[in-house]
Amino acid sequence: MGDPASVSAEPVVTGQSGDLPADRFLDREEGWLRFNQRVLELAEDAQIPLLERARFLAIFSSNLDEFFMVRVAGLKRRLATGVAVTSATRHHPGELLQRVSDVSRELMLRQARCLHESVAPALAEAGIRIVRWDDLGADEQARMRALFHGSVYPLLTPFAVDPAHPFPYISGRSLNLAVTVRDPRTGRTMFARVKMPSALPRFIDLGGDRFVPTEDVVAGHLSVLFEGMEVLEHHAFRVTRNADLEVDEDETDDLVQSLENELRRRRFGPLVRLEVEETISEDVLDILRRELGAEEREVYRVPGPLNLAGLDRIADLPRPELRFAPVVPAEPSALAQDGFFDAVRSGELLVHHPYESFTTTTERFLALAAADPAVVAVKQTLYRTSGDSPIVESLIEAARAGKEVVVLVEIKARFDEQNNILWARKLEEAGCHVVYGVVGLKTHCKLALVVRRDDDGVLRRYCHVGTGNYNPSTARVYEDFGLLSAEPEVGEDLSDLFNHLTGFSRKSEYRRLMVAPTGLRDGLLHSIRREMDGHARGAPARIRIKVNSLVDEEIVDALYQASRAGVPVDLWVRGSCVLRPGLEGVSETIRVRSILGRFLEHSRIFVFENGGEPQVWIGSADLMPRNLDRRVEALIRIEDPAQRARLVELMDLAMAEGTASWRMAPDGTWERATRDGAGERLLELQSALRGDRHLRSVADG
Incomplete structure (x- = not known):
């Protein structure tokens, strides 16, 4: 991968990427493996409760299974079909497969050592x-x-x-x-x-x-x-x-039946x-x-x-002394003081899970919509949900009560296909209108729209736009944000987007949404260029981004150009990152951090300084070609100044030198920082969020 000194000697590329070095991208596959290595480092950490260390070993194994079933399988398929073109890192798929094999073998042996030499002896001392x-x-x-x-x-x-x-x-x-x-x-x-x-x-x-x-x-x-x-x-x-799974949506008359046939074939795929x-x-x-x-x-x-x-x-053993202390989610004070719909109508609510309750906010929103006779229609997207989902039950109850219920079920959600097919059929049997999205695209956006005739006789739209799935089970361990809004422009945006998903609308421009695949990529690139222009004028300029993965080459090149223009760029990336920070003359102003812990960091946040009036977005999209080009994704712009400030504060806290994190080096390696120069433990972000009421109660602003 090379060190910073070697980069300037590399050949350069021309065109849209300017004169950026040719070796500016890291391998996506190895980047993902290094993410799973960070999971393994949590299992190796004796400061973490013992049973949680065992759980991290289990997560490591499950993650690695999925990596082989999807990423390694994709590399093998490219070789087998003759589409063995080199990657952006100039590595042939055969080379990547060998490198993946070497790194995976190293990590699997390391996992075994962790179990046999550390976790298992500690469990034995605890009587397990x-x-x-x-x-x-x-x-x-x-x-x-x-x-x-x-x-x-x-x-x-x-x-x-x-x-x-x-x-x-x-x-x-x-x-x-x-x-x-x-x-x-x-x-x-x-x-x-x-x-x-x-x-x-x-x-x-x-x-x-x-x-x-x-x-x-x-x-x-x-x-x-x-x-x-x-x-x-x-x-x-x-x-x-x-x-x-390989299903040609253009060639099938029954997507569900074709997908079920593919699911039966999945167990017989190549080794x-x-x-x-x-x-x-x-x-x-x-x-x-x-x-x-x-x-x-x-x-x-x-x-x-x-x-x-x-x-x-x-x-899962009932040994509380060996596990993380229970978390009691807070309820936004606005919801405790007023009726739910009244509270949302009086001002947008930004909720942060699992620090704030999913049950008393998002889940309650849909349950109330089902039971409220003033509600006339409910529209919802479902990508992944739990096996005993109260969300689905609310939708069924709403349909049985005679409300107009439209549910977009993404039956191509990887590894949840069978569950989603079952839910789709159950919803149809209850009288819901079930659609399966847009041909050729996965619908990944997290949207709910409730139409209610309020006491003043006005028909209003109440909306939820989230960063995470409508899944009560994972909402307890996934970190996500959701915005509840009754603002007319948000309601109009969601109505337009649902019409696009269920009909033949070609709308591409929205009021407070950026939507993929029609406008999200261009919108983000425009925002990056605006920061560069602002910096050139001497205006405050900065880019802060939190995503699960950063692998899109066009976005990476735009961030490199922003850095070369002098714009500070902070990237909080949980998983794979192909950008190389800290390269002389290329990415000197870019920092990359990763935070892992008891909760899976899952939210996506985009902050552009915008000359001192930060423009802040949350939503469902990671910075990957599939999210920007082959999925329906949605980001929503946060308008409330206090909520914007809250999200900026969160981003700055995560990137602070005094906060524990993994820090990425120019060669793609990650170093875990848990103590300062004096040996004192650094701030643990998720613990701070659990204990700081200001950080938790984002809706109170």
């Missing part, structure tokens, strides 16, 4: 043990034998491999045992595969806060499965497969990773590699147990 089969006492083994025969054995189907039994298909993310047995009569050695039933937990509770991996219980009873055979060896293995325990024999590994078609770089040998995503169950 993850034990293997040979560690079980006689009584425990007896209980496991009873459990096996009663609840496990009926679910198992061992598959032998011989001329009459071809190698079985191994579904994605399933945990399996590779077993070698010998027939004592003939002396013949055979291979078999045993799949761990998905109905069983990853770790079986032995009682007394002791847990054993499910595969150990099965392995302890292989003699029952292969009666009369001699079991020579057994090893756990796991396959990850391509899980991206992208083979995980095996490091104790596996070369003979068994050779069989797996040959039969599964795994390349050498796709094989990951790690200490067992595999699939540490199952540590979530252990992290």
